[in-house]
Amino acid sequence: MTKITFIDATGEPRTVDGQDGSTVMETALRNSIPGIEAECGGACACATCHVYVSDEWTEKVGSPSQMEEDMLDFAFEVRPSSRLSCQIKVSPELDGLVVTTPAKQG
Amino acid sequence: MSEVFATDVAIVGAGPVGLFSVFELGLLDMKCHLIDILSKPGGQCAELYPEKPIYDVPGYPVINGQELVDNLMKQAHPFGPTFHLGEMVERLETLGTAERPLFRVHTDAGKAIEAKVVIVAAGGGSFMPKKPPIPGLDAFENTSVFYSVRKMDHFRGRRVVIVGGGDSALDWALNLHPIASRITLIHRRAAFRAAPHSVNAMHALVESGQLDFVLGQVTSVKGEGGQLAALVVRKESGETVDLPCDDMLPFFGLTMKLGPIGEWGLNLHENLIPTDTARFETSTPGIFAVGDINTYPGKLKLILCGFHEAALAAQKAHHYVYPDKKLVFQYTTSSTNLQRKLGVS
Numbered sequence: 039m040t041k042i043t044f045i046d047a048t049g050e051p052r053t054v055d056g057q058d059g060s061t062v063m064e065t066a067l068r069n070s071i072p073g074i075e076a077e078c079g080g081a082c083a084c085a086t087c088h089v090y091v092s093d094e095w096t097e098k099v100g101s102p103s104q105m106e107e108d109m110l111d112f113a114f115e116v117r118p119s120s121r122l123s124c125q126i127k128v129s130p131e132l133d134g135l136v137v138t139t140p141a142k143q144g
Numbered sequence: 145m146s147e148v149f150a151t152d153v154a155i156v157g158a159g160p161v162g163l164f165s166v167f168e169l170g171l172l173d174m175k176c177h178l179i180d181i182l183s184k185p186g187g188q189c190a191e192l193y194p195e196k197p198i199y200d201v202p203g204y205p206v207i208n209g210q211e212l213v214d215n216l217m218k219q220a221h222p223f224g225p226t227f228h229l230g231e232m233v234e235r236l237e238t239l240g241t242a243e244r245p246l247f248r249v250h251t252d253a254g255k256a257i258e259a260k261v262v263i264v265a266a267g268g269g270s271f272m273p274k275k276p277p278i279p280g281l282d283a284f285e286n287t288s289v290f291y292s293v294r295k296m297d298h299f300r301g302r303r304v305v306i307v308g309g310g311d312s313a314l315d316w317a318l319n320l321h322p323i324a325s326r327i328t329l330i331h332r333r334a335a336f337r338a339a340p341h342s343v344n345a346m347h348a349l350v351e352s353g354q355l356d357f358v359l360g361q362v363t364s365v366k367g368e369g370g371q372l373a374a375l376v377v378r379k380e381s382g383e384t385v386d387l388p389c390d391d392m393l394p395f396f397g398l399t400m401k402l403g404p405i406g407e408w409g410l411n412l413h414e415n416l417i418p419t420d421t422a423r424f425e426t427s428t429p430g431i432f433a434v435g436d437i438n439t440y441p442g443k444l445k446l447i448l449c450g451f452h453e454a455a456l457a458a459q460k461a462h463h464y465v466y467p468d469k470k471l472v473f474q475y476t477t478s479s480t481n482l483q484r485k486l487g488v489s
């Protein structure tokens with residue numbers, strides 16, 4: 039199991055177990071994490087699963103694909119650390135990952 | 145005075161399930177009007193994933209969202225459905241009785257559609273524009289901030305800022321450019337996910353000094369009495385500037401919200417409409433709910449489930465539209481009667 043911490047827009051952290059092979063978005067939904075809507079169910083088609091990857095993790099998590107970068111145009115307050123959490127696969131290398139959810143998704 | 149149309153069935157939502165309902169109702173001699181807030185038919189398939197492959201539509205090992213919608217349109221064509229696109233169903237008025245229901249569906253364009261049966265095929269709700277979380281923005285909505293363009297003339301001689309990098313943003317930048325006194329396009333990055341010819345046309349206008357492009361994001365707005373004075377823009381360099389303007393058009397795509405359906409007096413369970421599983425009728429006789437919007441034990445939000453629901457709802461709808469006629473079950477393969485309706489015999 040890979041531990042993932044979601045910090046909500048008010049600063050409250052929630053740490054949960056992510057299943058390797060699933061996505062960060064799915065991990066959030068399975069654990070009823072607020073602040074992730076995932077309207078399209080992970081198809082990279084809605085940008086309502088937007089998260090900010092914490093600085094120490096941006097390199098490990100990597101940068102968005104072309105398709106994801108395009109979809110990020112439909113998210114609000116996009117920063118260099120922005121990712122769509124349905125496009126981040128959970129793996130043992132990401133154990134301890136910290137992401138923050140934005141104030142508003144859609 | 146509203147424009148009034150009379151038909152057998154009014155279908156709220158022109159997603160895949162609304163479209164297939166036209167076919168099933170048509171086989172049973174019922175005429176339909178469909179209303180959708182989107183400017184095109186197809187619901188989620190057309191709006192969210194036109195190019196993505198679907199693998200679980202029976203009979204199609206693979207078909208993409210738009211192809212499925214095109215085929216459904218073809219399949220519905222013999223029955224001559226009437227579409228009211230780009231219109232929101234705001235109100236549902238009940239006029240008849242439980243035995244002889246009659247409804248009037250009111251759209252935000254001032255139309256009224258009178259029908260004996262209403263099929264709510266509203267999916268995840270209406271597609272509505274995403275509103276950026278800029279503090280105080282709603283105070284300017286429809287006076288200085290617009291999420292869609294209804295009257296181009298409003299923008300004549302005005303300084304208009306368009307925010308976004310997709311087709312809507314670029315199309316409106318190009319369309320309003322001859323009308324507005326100045327257009328500024330703000331986008332968070334230099335790349336655009338729009339049709340290449342619009343991107344090229346936009347670049348050409350920027351190069352010849354006829355359109356301004358700012359790389360950055362709007363962080364707050366200034367103005368009063370519903371009239372914008374300026375946008376505060378954080379540029380890519382980190383510098384924050386005031387950008388004077390009269391109107392702002394943010395284009396951040398669409399999201400599905402239940403919308404007015406919640407106020408139609410139907411039973412709701414977590415924003416879904418409970419139905420029975422034999423007819424898919426709601427708590428109000430004559431109003432059916434099919435596709436993603438309904439719920440019942442075991443419900444799956446799949447296109448194929450919606451198709452099944454549409455077929456069964458049509459049987460009961462027939463009872464309301466033709467109370468004195470008996471329905472005889474027929475196959476399209478072998479019934480010359482059905483084939484005549486389909487225009488193939």
Ligand SMILES: Cc1cc2nc3c(=O)[nH]c(=O)nc-3n(C[C@H](O)[C@H](O)[C@H](O)COP(=O)(O)OP(=O)(O)OC[C@H]3O[C@@H](n4cnc5c(N)ncnc54)[C@H](O)[C@@H]3O)c2cc1C
Pocket residue numbers: 077078079081083156157158159160161162179180181182186187188189192193197198199200201231232233234265266267268269270271402403404405434435436437445446447448450
């Ligand atoms: C990315 C993605 C992938 C998917 N993949 C599959 C798949 O592989 N297989 C599968 O079976 N399903 C899939 N689905 C689900 C499938 O798209 C839905 O089940 C299907 O679209 C539901 O159809 P519908 O007609 O009920 O509703 P929708 O497609 O949601 O259409 C409803 C329409 O009603 C309109 N509407 C609602 N309220 C109003 C109102 N008041 N006034 C005017 N218009 C209104 C909306 O604007 C919308 O256009 C997928 C969904 C997504 C997002």
Ligand code: FES
Pocket residue numbers: 063075076077078079080081082083084085086087109122123124125
């Ligand atoms: S869930 Fe829709 S883009 Fe990630």
